[in-house]
Amino acid sequence: MTSNPRGPLSPQAEQELMHQVLAGERDAVRTLYARFGPPVYSLGLRMLGSAESAEELAQDVFVAAWRQGARFDSSRGRLSTWLMAIAHNLAVDRLRHERGPSRPVLILQDELPEPDPFDEEGLLVERESARRALARLTDADRWLLSRAYFQGWTAREIAEADRIPLGTVKTRLRTALVKLRRFEAERARVTARAGGETT
Amino acid sequence: MSCLDVRDLLAERALDALPPATAAEVERHLEGCPGCRKEAEGLREAAAAIGLGVPLSLPPARLAERVTGAVAAHSGPSGREPRRSTGRSARVLVGAVLTAALVAVLSVGWAMSQSATLQRAMSQTVTLQQRVRSTEATNKQLANQIASLVAEVQGTVFVANLAPPVGRQGVGAAVLIAQSSAPGTLVVWATLRREAYHVMLVTSNGRSFQAGDLVWTPNDDYVLSRLQVPQNLAKVVSVVVFDAKGRVALSGTARPYAQP
Numbered sequence A: 001m002t003s004n005p006r007g008p009l010s011p012q013a014e015q016e017l018m019h020q021v022l023a024g025e026r027d028a029v030r031t032l033y034a035r036f037g038p039p040v041y042s043l044g045l046r047m048l049g050s051a052e053s054a055e056e057l058a059q060d061v062f063v064a065a066w067r068q069g070a071r072f073d074s075s076r077g078r079l080s081t082w083l084m085a086i087a088h089n090l091a092v093d094r095l096r097h098e099r100g101p102s103r104p105v106l107i108l109q110d111e112l113p114e115p116d117p118f119d120e121e122g123l124l125v126e127r128e129s130a131r132r133a134l135a136r137l138t139d140a141d142r143w144l145l146s147r148a149y150f151q152g153w154t155a156r157e158i159a160e161a162d163r164i165p166l167g168t169v170k171t172r173l174r175t176a177l178v179k180l181r182r183f184e185a186e187r188a189r190v191t192a193r194a195g196g197e198t199t
Numbered sequence B: 001m002s003c004l005d006v007r008d009l010l011a012e013r014a015l016d017a018l019p020p021a022t023a024a025e026v027e028r029h030l031e032g033c034p035g036c037r038k039e040a041e042g043l044r045e046a047a048a049a050i051g052l053g054v055p056l057s058l059p060p061a062r063l064a065e066r067v068t069g070a071v072a073a074h075s076g077p078s079g080r081e082p083r084r085s086t087g088r089s090a091r092v093l094v095g096a097v098l099t100a101a102l103v104a105v106l107s108v109g110w111a112m113s114q115s116a117t118l119q120r121a122m123s124q125t126v127t128l129q130q131r132v133r134s135t136e137a138t139n140k141q142l143a144n145q146i147a148s149l150v151a152e153v154q155g156t157v158f159v160a161n162l163a164p165p166v167g168r169q170g171v172g173a174a175v176l177i178a179q180s181s182a183p184g185t186l187v188v189w190a191t192l193r194r195e196a197y198h199v200m201l202v203t204s205n206g207r208s209f210q211a212g213d214l215v216w217t218p219n220d221d222y223v224l225s226r227l228q229v230p231q232n233l234a235k236v237v238s239v240v241v242f243d244a245k246g247r248v249a250l251s252g253t254a255r256p257y258a259q260p
């Protein structure tokens, strides 16, 4: 078990942290926020475009994490995945709510970021591994995933914008995501998680 | 929806790109299909990587308080009354505690006839003696041993390995026996500092309830309590042991118990 607050938590430590959050322990909520507040806020900023919305999103995400905490199961996946899924889901809801049923007219030249060359203070190991995996995707795959993930476009919306068949978009989305998962898994094998054995 | 249909939609699900009605159908399938669930989790992890790859912007310092405040407001005033500590810590070898726990389990009168199981369990404690630090394997083994000793109590058995927060001492196990009509039975074993403890159970729909106080055994080294709980224990997902100050001392996830 590591005492480094930025290092990876073992699955057991993640589960235990969520037990404490569930129990309403303030220190546990602070720990959870210290670890995942910045990536959640940054995602909000990226998707919703304003500091105010990003703050609101962060608040909603951590309240939702407390509410749904009993559903987190560390033997099924990482805490970062679980929290980012909550964050993304809530952000997409906001985007769709704001723009209504019509799809956006503007196509932003918006791509998944390349990893920066410098190291950041407080970089999560998960972030590092995510960024390396992303860097291995082709530009086309990144662009496709970017519109689905950051702009909340459905496969149909992408198909209409790009004038390609819906089936093709679905297949490409899946292929790109499977590639990303494989790149991550390859990296995970190299940097095996501390205490990572699960039952 | 068949597995094939669902697998086709899992990438879009991971990207939150499914229409709500389809998404709900997929979730229903995932509830009952571990295979598809595993696939779904992998794709969700890949999607999360996209979000985690966003360059970090530092949130304003006030956001930390805003977030903890919001969670506190939802979870209610911190609730639990601090209880007075009875002092005196006991640090003992895991092996010795295991042996004592098993003897105590017998003396409480469960499954007196299971002496073969007990013999087997006690011989295992010798090897466990080597591992003074709590490990998941140790906990699980103990939980399994206790579960085998309560095998005669009717109902569905769940076990939870209880572990302390990072940097704190202690180890334990809980056995939950769920019955559809009668009250459930909860057995908690733990080695901890000698203080007052109480147990909270959290259900899958996020509700929590107090199960009762832990009782120290006269020979000091551990708690072993059998609690009757009116609620249906089959819905319990987490077992949390609180200390006298209302902090988490041990916690664990309840899982269906399978005979080894």
Ligand SMILES: [Zn+2]
Residues within 6 Å of the ligand: B002, B003, B004, B006, B029, B033, B035, B036, B037
């Ligand atoms: Zn399936």
